[in-house]
Amino acid sequence: MPKMKTHQLTKYTGAVKNFYGVIPGSGKAAIHQQAPTEESLSQAVVDIYSALKPQLAVMDGIVGMEGEGAENISKVAISETDCKRCGICIKSCPASAITLEPRPLIDQEKCIKCYCCHELCSNSAVKLKTSFLDRQLLKTMQYNKT
Numbered sequence: 001m002p003k004m005k006t007h008q009l010t011k012y013t014g015a016v017k018n019f020y021g022v023i024p025g026s027g028k029a030a031i032h033q034q035a036p037t038e039e040s041l042s043q044a045v046v047d048i049y050s051a052l053k054p055q056l057a058v059m060d061g062i063v064g065m066e067g068e069g070a071e072n073i074s075k076v077a078i079s080e081t082d083c084k085r086c087g088i089c090i091k092s093c094p095a096s097a098i099t100l101e102p103r104p105l106i107d108q109e110k111c112i113k114c115y116c117c118h119e120l121c122s123n124s125a126v127k128l129k130t131s132f133l134d135r136q137l138l139k140t141m142q143y144n145k146t
């Protein structure tokens with residue numbers, strides 16, 4: 001079931017974007033490679049949804065990921081301690097942004113923040129990080145809500 005949240009490229013993830021999940025892991029990376037922009041990825045998401053023609057889509061929007069979605073991720077990084085150097089993330093990265101030698105590293109200039117590596121790493125070695133400024137803004141927003 002999709003949850004209402006923000007997304008780096010499509011801006012919003014809901015019942016339509018959720019059907020992107022039917023594509024197997026490496027297929028997702030291939031689509032990201034062919035459709036790296038906001039417009040092209042959004043078009044790909046709509047195409048997938050149109051091909052599936054679901055009868056019903058129910059979304060959990062009780063608590064939206066306001067301000068904590070992918071939009072606020074400033075950096076994708078690999079934990080040297082957790083990484084087992086299996087190489088799966090390298091094969092799935094559409095931007096060829098990952099190197100493992102001499103140590104696991106993501107080229108931030110190349111990374112398009114598709115999060116395929118984060119999704120496919122079974123060792124939880126890929127970390128999504130927010131910047132110090134974003135963390136302070138989130139804290140302020142949460143404080144203002146109380």
Ligand code: SF4
Pocket residue numbers: 078082083084085086087088089090100104120121122123124125126
């Ligand atoms: S998939 Fe995970 S464990 Fe494997 S190389 Fe990449 S970061 Fe390391």
Ligand code: SF4
Pocket residue numbers: 076092093094095096097098106110111112113114115116117118
């Ligand atoms: S988030 Fe960045 S490093 Fe990870 S697969 Fe996507 S482009 Fe590659």
